[in-house]
Amino acid sequence: QSVLTQPPSVSGAPGQSVTISCTGTNSNIGAGYDVHWYQQLPGTAPKFIIYGNTNRPSGVPDRISGSKSGTSASLVITGLQAEDEADYYCQSYDTILGGSLFGGGTKLTVL
Amino acid sequence: EVQLVESGGGVVKPGGSLRLSCTASGFTFRSYSMSWVRQAPGKGLEWVSYISRSSTYIYDADSVRGRFTTSRDNAKNSMYLQMNSLRVEDTATYYCARPRDVTGTTDAFDLWGQGTVVTVSS
Numbered sequence: 001q002s003v004l005t006q007p008p009s010v011s012g013a014p015g016q017s018v019t020i021s022c023t024g025t026n027s028n029i030g031a032g033y034d035v036h037w038y039q040q041l042p043g044t045a046p047k048f049i050i051y052g053n054t055n056r057p058s059g060v061p062d063r064i065s066g067s068k069s070g071t072s073a074s075l076v077i078t079g080l081q082a083e084d085e086a087d088y089y090c091q092s093y094d095t096i097l098g099g100s101l102f103g104g105g106t107k108l109t110v111l
Numbered sequence: 112e113v114q115l116v117e118s119g120g121g122v123v124k125p126g127g128s129l130r131l132s133c134t135a136s137g138f139t140f141r142s143y144s145m146s147w148v149r150q151a152p153g154k155g156l157e158w159v160s161y162i163s164r165s166s167t168y169i170y171d172a173d174s175v176r177g178r179f180t181t182s183r184d185n186a187k188n189s190m191y192l193q194m195n196s197l198r199v200e201d202t203a204t205y206y207c208a209r210p211r212d213v214t215g216t217t218d219a220f221d222l223w224g225q226g227t228v229v230t231v232s233s
Contacts, residue, residue, distance in 0.1 A: 038220075092217075093216065102155060
């Protein structure tokens with residue numbers, strides 16, 4: 001069972017916005033560790049889309065953004081497009097685990 | 112081209128062993144710590160292990176500790192995962208991953224291999 005909790009699924013129509021939450025504890029996000037986000041298309045390796053809570057790697061559109069507050073983080077995707085349909089994972093470091101921790105993943109469906 | 116390529120996956124019986132390899136190219140492998148991450152069929156990502164640049168520090172997830180051993184050979188630009196006492200629940204695609212920052216303890220993974228599939232079944 002993931003210690004980083006994400007909603008199993010979210011959905012939105014093209015052009016709309018969705019928010020994916022990632023809730024942790026005081027041993028990971030709440031301890032000040034950065035949160036990173038990945039997009040995974042079916043049959044492919046994950047691709048990082050947000051690092052250090054809010055930073056976008058080059059090539060990631062600015063309609064994708066991240067934030068962090070307290071023991072939680074959020075990924076917001078605005079102007080939904082069909083190509084955004086994928087699984088999304090948050091990641092942080094956990095002091096109890098002594099290593100990286102991933103959320104359970106959220107399946108984004110573009111209606 | 113900057114890439115990671117995993118190999119060594121296959122089908123093995125419970126209790127068996129397998130050794131995975133991850134070969135890097137296009138970047139200075141010895142400068143980066145590295146990790147293994149796995150994904151069971153239809154499930155989420157699970158961090159498996161971390162190895163520092165000079166192999167000084169190696170950390171494992173509780174689920175594999177005592178059964179899996181991570182190592183690297185910087186002269187061969189390669190990292191390895193020796194998996195012993197395999198269980199059905201170890202069935203997964205195994206990825207090697209490089210952190211964005213060279214120390215990589217808490218950073219995002221900016222480079223992933225294509226994955227190698229391990230199936231543990233009788």
